[in-house]
Structure formats: C-alpha cells, structure tokens
Amino acid sequence: MRVTHLGAHQAALTRINTRLSEYAVTQDQLASGKRMRRPSDDPTGMNRALELRAALAAREQEGRNAADGKMWMDLADSKLQDAVGQLQRVRELAVRGATFTSPQEREAIALEIGQLREDLVSLANSQHQGRGLFSGFSAGDAVQKVGGVWTYTGDAGQINRRVGENEVVTINVTADVAFGFSAGNDVFSVLDSLETALRADDTAGIETALGNVDDGLQTVLGGLGILGARANQIETAIARNADDKITLTQQLSSLEDVDIAEAVMDLELQKTAYEAALAAFAQSSQTSLVDFLR
Amino acid sequence: MSDFISLYTAFSGLTAAQAGINTASHNVANASTIGYTRQQVDLISRTPYHQRFGQVGQGVDIQQISRSRIAGLDTQVRTSVAAQGRLDVLSNLLSGTEALMGEPNSGITNSMSGLWGAFDELTLDPPNTAARHSVISALGELTTNIRNVAEKWEAEAASASSLLGKYVDETNGMLREVAELNRLILSASNFDGPPNDLLDQRDRLLDDLSNIAGVTATTMDNGSARVSLDGLSLVSDTMVSPLTYDPATHEVSHSAGAIVSVGGELAGFQSYLNTELPAFQAALNDFAKDLADGLNSQHAFGFTPAGNAGGALLNYVPGDEAASLTVAVSDHSQIAAAGSGSPVAEYDGLNAEALANLRSALVADGGTVSLDDSIRSLVSYVGEMTAAATSGSRTQAAMTAAAENGRMQAHGVSIDEEMVNLITYQRAYEAAARVMTAVDESLDTLINRTGVVGR
Numbered sequence: 001m002r003v004t005h006l007g008a009h010q011a012a013l014t015r016i017n018t019r020l021s022e023y024a025v026t027q028d029q030l031a032s033g034k035r036m037r038r039p040s041d042d043p044t045g046m047n048r049a050l051e052l053r054a055a056l057a058a059r060e061q062e063g064r065n066a067a068d069g070k071m072w073m074d075l076a077d078s079k080l081q082d083a084v085g086q087l088q089r090v091r092e093l094a095v096r097g098a099t100f101t102s103p104q105e106r107e108a109i110a111l112e113i114g115q116l117r118e119d120l121v122s123l124a125n126s127q128h129q130g131r132g133l134f135s136g137f138s139a140g141d142a143v144q145k146v147g148g149v150w151t152y153t154g155d156a157g158q159i160n161r162r163v164g165e166n167e168v169v170t171i172n173v174t175a176d177v178a179f180g181f182s183a184g185n186d187v188f189s190v191l192d193s194l195e196t197a198l199r200a201d202d203t204a205g206i207e208t209a210l211g212n213v214d215d216g217l218q219t220v221l222g223g224l225g226i227l228g229a230r231a232n233q234i235e236t237a238i239a240r241n242a243d244d245k246i247t248l249t250q251q252l253s254s255l256e257d258v259d260i261a262e263a264v265m266d267l268e269l270q271k272t273a274y275e276a277a278l279a280a281f282a283q284s285s286q287t288s289l290v291d292f293l294r
Numbered sequence: 295m296s297d298f299i300s301l302y303t304a305f306s307g308l309t310a311a312q313a314g315i316n317t318a319s320h321n322v323a324n325a326s327t328i329g330y331t332r333q334q335v336d337l338i339s340r341t342p343y344h345q346r347f348g349q350v351g352q353g354v355d356i357q358q359i360s361r362s363r364i365a366g367l368d369t370q371v372r373t374s375v376a377a378q379g380r381l382d383v384l385s386n387l388l389s390g391t392e393a394l395m396g397e398p399n400s401g402i403t404n405s406m407s408g409l410w411g412a413f414d415e416l417t418l419d420p421p422n423t424a425a426r427h428s429v430i431s432a433l434g435e436l437t438t439n440i441r442n443v444a445e446k447w448e449a450e451a452a453s454a455s456s457l458l459g460k461y462v463d464e465t466n467g468m469l470r471e472v473a474e475l476n477r478l479i480l481s482a483s484n485f486d487g488p489p490n491d492l493l494d495q496r497d498r499l500l501d502d503l504s505n506i507a508g509v510t511a512t513t514m515d516n517g518s519a520r521v522s523l524d525g526l527s528l529v530s531d532t533m534v535s536p537l538t539y540d541p542a543t544h545e546v547s548h549s550a551g552a553i554v555s556v557g558g559e560l561a562g563f564q565s566y567l568n569t570e571l572p573a574f575q576a577a578l579n580d581f582a583k584d585l586a587d588g589l590n591s592q593h594a595f596g597f598t599p600a601g602n603a604g605g606a607l608l609n610y611v612p613g614d615e616a617a618s619l620t621v622a623v624s625d626h627s628q629i630a631a632a633g634s635g636s637p638v639a640e641y642d643g644l645n646a647e648a649l650a651n652l653r654s655a656l657v658a659d660g661g662t663v664s665l666d667d668s669i670r671s672l673v674s675y676v677g678e679m680t681a682a683a684t685s686g687s688r689t690q691a692a693m694t695a696a697a698e699n700g701r702m703q704a705h706g707v708s709i710d711e712e713m714v715n716l717i718t719y720q721r722a723y724e725a726a727a728r729v730m731t732a733v734d735e736s737l738d739t740l741i742n743r744t745g746v747v748g749r
Binding site for chain 1: 325326328332388389392393395397398403404406407410411414415417418419421632639640641642643644647650651653654666670671673674675676677678680681684695698699702703704706707708709710713714717
C-alpha cells in the first residue's frame, strides 16, 4: 500500500482526536457524576429516569400528605380518648347519683355533669390549624345548641389524603358520627336529660340516662375504632412511602449516576491509549528518507 | 545523419531529467497542500531514425506532466462527504432542539411535578390563600416553560430556514466557480498539456459541492466537469443552472422549475425543517392541548369559594396550542377547589383532590396515556432522533475519514518517493551531461585531431 506523509499525519491526527474525545467524555462523566446529561445520551434510560423522577416527586408529596393526615388523626384520636374519659366519669357520677339520695350531693353531681358536658362540647368543637376536627368541610363549630336543641352544625365532608399511588385514606370522623347525632342519641342531650333527672331525683330517668350514656360511650369508642383502623393504614403507607423513596432513589442513581470505580478505570485506560497514540505519532513522524541522504 | 545527433539525444535526456527534478520539487513543495494530486512526468522514447543496419534511438520526449489520480476514489469520497454533510447538520440542529427543552433538570417534566404538588398542597388546606396562589404560580411556570420551548423551536426553525437559503446561495456561487474553472480548463487544454493545478482546484470544489448539496459530478471527454443533481444538470461546460430556495415549503428547485431532491448539508436542513421538527412541534401542541383540556374539564366540575363553577384554568389558540398557552386564572378566588356548590363548605377540597389525581389519569393522547407519560415520550422521542443522528454522524465520520485517507494515500505526495525520484532524475541528469561530454570529446577528436598526420 502506498503511504503518503500527509495521509499518515492526518490518520494519526484522527486517531489522536478520537482517543482524546473518548477521554474527555469519561472525564466529563466523572466530573459531573452523571452518566446521562441529555436525553440523547440514552433515550430509553432518560425516559425511565424521568419516570422515576416524577414518581419520586409524587412519593415525596404523598409522604407530606400522609404526615399531615397522621398529625390530624393523632389529634382527633387524643380528643376522642379525652371524650371517653369524660363519659366514663359521667357514668361513675350517674351511678353515684342513682344511689345517694342527698339533694345537695345530687346538685353537686348535676353541676359537675354540666361542666363535663361543656368540656365535651369544646372537645367536639376542637380545631386543628383553625379548622374543626369533627365538623367535616364546614368552617364553624361542629356542635351547637340551635333553638335549645343540641345540633350537629358541620357537614358530612370526608377529608381525604392521597398517601400512595391510587391509595386514598379518609382522615376524619365527624361529630355527627362520633357523638351519636346520626344515631339519634347524641351524648350532649343525654347529659342534659341526666342533669335534669338528677336535679328532679327521678331515679327512672337517671337509669334511662345511664343506659344512654353507655350507648354514647360505645359510639365514641366506635369513632375511635374507625380512626384507629385508618391510622394503621396511614402508618403502613408512611413506612412504605419511606421504603419506596429509598428504592426509587437507588434506581435513579443506578440509572443516572456514573459508576465511579468503572469510570476511573476507563479513564486510566483511555489516558494510556491517548498517550500511546501521541507517542506513536511522535516516534513515527521523526524520520524520512531525507534524514539518510547526504 | 548528422554526427551531432547524439548531442541532441543527450540534450533530450537533460531536459527530461530537468523536468523530473522540477516536478519532484513541485510535489515536495505541495506535500502538505490539501487536495493536491501528485504529478508525474510521463516520458516516451522518441521515434528512432533508420539506418541500413537498424533503428537508432533519438532520445526521450516528455509526453505530458499528469496527475496520478484514480477517479473511483473521488466518487467514494464524494458519496461519503454528502452523507456526512447531511448527518452533521441534522445532528447539530437536533442537539440544539434537544438542549432547548432543558430536560431533565429544568424542563416541562419538572414543572409538571411542581403542578401536581401544588394541587396536593391545596388539598391539604383548601381555603389557604398561599396554597391557592402556589397553584396559579405553578400553572404560570408550566405554561411559560411550554411556551418557551415552542417559541425557541420556532426561532430555531426560522434560523435553520434562513441558513438553508444562504447555503443554497453558496451552492450557486460554487456552481459558478466550477463553470469558470471549466472555461479556464477548456482553454488551457487546447494548448499545452493538462492544467493539473486547475484540475486539482476543481476537484476540491466538487468535493465541497458534494458536501453541501450532494451533487453528482462527471468529467466529460473535453475535460469539463458536468455537475448534476437529481438527474438535472447544474453545470454543463460553462453553463450554470442555479438553484432557488422556497422558504415557505423549504424546497429547492432547479432553474427549469422542477423541485430537486438535494443531498448533503442542504438535505440535513430540509429533513430537520420538514420532518423532524414538525413532528416534535405537533407532539408538543397535542400535549399542550391535552393538558389544557384535561385541567379545564376537571376544574369545571369544581366550585369557587363564592359558589361559582370553575372556569378555564388554561387558555390556548387552537392549532397553535403550545405557543399560545396561557394561564386563565389570575386571582386565588377563581380556583375551584370544592367538590360541591350548594353550599360551598370552606374546607371542601374534593376538586383539588381530583385535580391532583389527574397526575396518573389517562387524559392524554385520546385517553390512552397520562399527561406525564405524554411529555416524557416527547422528550425521549427528541432524544432518540438526536441520538440516531449523532451516532450516524459519528459512524459516517469514521467512514469519511477512511475514504478521504484512502484517497490521500493514493493521490498525495510521499516524501520518500519524491526523494527517490529526485535522486533518479539527478543521476539521469548527471549521466546525460556525461554523455554530452563524451560526444563532445569524440567530436573534438574528429575535428581537431583528424587530418593532422605529419603536421
């Protein structure tokens, strides 16, 4: 084969450039830590990476949603626990009121029951960040006396939190359900009638009210049960969410990030290849026939 | 015959050797000239004269100084550089198009995640003014991003089109140069030998023409080059038929009126303007339309705090969806977060929840994929096209380099070879001079030494 000097030089230059550009690509990857910088570096990989990024953003939002829901439910749970405590105290007082006959004592008991009822009302109307815990979507108080009758003044709104892909948890119970309005036996009216019966020393009335207090207690406990089941669901979701985020981050990293050890090895190899190409050119381009003619 | 004939024979040798040395020197001087073809002196022995004892040689003639060129290699190189030109231009334009999307860090996909997050936050606290404002600003960021990509693509198309026009002008200029060289070559060939250096110049020009427009060049019997494209003649002898560019259709036509299918860099521009970019733009418009329609129809199901049904969230001009996409809501009270309107409960976030759930709803592409999927597949479509053009251009570059190198090896100057030639001709020159001396000495003997016996 005929070889010309210009041709040989051009070919050597092409080889050197190729080696150098490979070296530069690896250097760039190592410096940025990313294997893919543009969609065209790996279109399929980039599609997957964007999907993972979107999923990661969604999981992070769901994590926030779940944490918000959890806070809400913890608060509602503790309020209902308090309500259970108050109702048990009411029950004890009612039993005492049925057995002791001193009017002063009954009056004292009636007073305390009135106080407990007010406590229960404020529990039912308790708020979280300015928003009624048991009033559904409604902004006002959950429980009020309307025209002398205890009334649920919230609505039936179900507050939902998206806590996973296609997983929605309802985080609230309304006072309508938890305090017995929907069952037609709200604890506030029961306490009213208990108070009245105690003052009137109406033993039969006290007995009836006592039974109703027991029912009310069951209703509140039922509300607690609903919350508890959902709290479990949300806790599972939070744990899974944390796992998902780790998995997604790992997948994204293995897809986008450079394997440092491998890249360093490649860089060394490419550096050697580049230097070899340079050395070969330096050696070969030194001589021609001219050097040997006198 | 004359006794002096041998002097002329030796002189012919001197002249030939001189020409050889001159040519070798020209070759060495052009050893680094790109596109230079090694020249060689073609020698032929002179017609002998007849004696009764046989034919006596009369020395050497220089037939011509020719280029040692193999035409087949030109065809290979030109086919290769035409393909190279197309892929280089295409991959450059597509890389630009891809970069304008700003993926994966600051592109539309990013703003989409931002929007879904804003809807989710609104669900957490529906009456919160800040949450409502962040929905509006997330919409603003997303639409700005989409509009930006659409507008920049449009600007890219405009600049590619004007460049294509300039390249067509440049092609025409080169065609005229070829015609001018044809004229010079035709007139030079009539007198003395092939005009090698003009031929080199024309060959270089034809390489460039192949690269820019993918033309076909044939050398005619009279030595002129005929340049044609798509079967239509562009240069014939000294006649030029220029190309014209239509910016509206991006088509290039022959002066006779017919649209020609161009190659080379022109084809790269054309393919980008007529095939790749319109496909991207159509996909972006579809996405913008699906996005606006999807959000608007869900928003219309909801109610604003004042109890009105939700209006449009996004506006667009049909047919130019992406570039005209704007946010239709300006005040937080226009956001319809509530799911029920009679009456509107303050903390009702059911429609905000439904809007957030559009994240995974199949509302794009005629209800077959989600909006996120739709924009993602556009990103990877652009990526695939760019990757294909870039890797094609890289592969083609290796092939072009190989073809060009092969031709350079065949046509170029080898210093070693020229040194050998130089020594050969130098020795031939010395020998011819020696012959002259010998003849001169014999003549001296004949003229001055004969007939002097007994003087």
